[in-house]
Amino acid sequence: MYRHILMPTDGSELAHKAVIHGLSLAKSVGAKVTALTVEPSFNVYGVPASKVYQMSAAFAEHADQANAHAAKTLSGVADAAKAAGVPCETLQMIHDHPYQAIVATAKEKGCDLIVMASHGRGGIAAVVLGGISLFGGRGSGVGALAGAFILTLLLNVLFFAGVNPQLQDFFQGLFLILAVMASTLVRRLFQRGR
Numbered sequence: 001m002y003r004h005i006l007m008p009t010d011g012s013e014l015a016h017k018a019v020i021h022g023l024s025l026a027k028s029v030g031a032k033v034t035a036l037t038v039e040p041s042f043n044v045y046g047v048p049a050s051k052v053y054q055m056s057a058a059f060a061e062h063a064d065q066a067n068a069h070a071a072k073t074l075s076g077v078a079d080a081a082k083a084a085g086v087p088c089e090t091l092q093m094i095h096d097h098p099y100q101a102i103v104a105t106a107k108e109k110g111c112d113l114i115v116m117a118s119h120g121r122g123g124i125a126a127v128v129l130g131g132i133s134l135f136g137g138r139g140s141g142v143g144a145l146a147g148a149f150i151l152t153l154l155l156n157v158l159f160f161a162g163v164n165p166q167l168q169d170f171f172q173g174l175f176l177i178l179a180v181m182a183s184t185l186v187r188r189l190f191q192r193g194r
Contacts, residue, residue: 001029006111008036008102011073014117019077022115023084032087034109035077038098039066043166066094096165 007022009015019035026033042062074090081088095101106114154175158168 002026002031002113004109004111004113005031005033006036006102006106006109006114007033007077008038008098008105008114008116009073009077010037011069011076012117016076018115018117019080023081023086025113025115026081026086027084031113032089033081034089034091034105034111035074035081036091036093036102036105037070037073038093038095038101039070041094041096067092 002025005022005026007019009019022033025031042059070092074092078088078090091105093101093105102114102116105111154172155168158171163171
């Protein structure tokens, strides 16, 4: 069945529930686990102009905070794995797009399953984030492909247009907000038509 399970976690309560589930599954099938946390890279544009001359200190502070968060998160998973009797490797990565780091790690480590939490998004936002079809089906492969395509297209257009990375995130968020609003409107119109 499964021999190696990847468990990405951000240390949140929701992610912790997925970790507990992943460890239970790993124990029942005799699999090993890799716990992964992905921390964002240092954002030069996030340093106020008044502190530009203190850039190295701001970088060091960011690195310390990221390392402390990762150590706390991963040690919690490692302790839970040890208590469950499940072999566990921990891994911290620095990456601006966690989904890319998760997929790359799964491939590199030869994982046959990824167990992670969902943020519970619905409507078109969930399609864009990959998993729910426009017609209400949960976990639709078509929805996942459509969502991945739309999001990739948006990110590529913004990148090739030379848009600042911070603004790319803003436009991506704006797109998701508009998608949720459109989904709500379509749902209401559909319900009135019944």
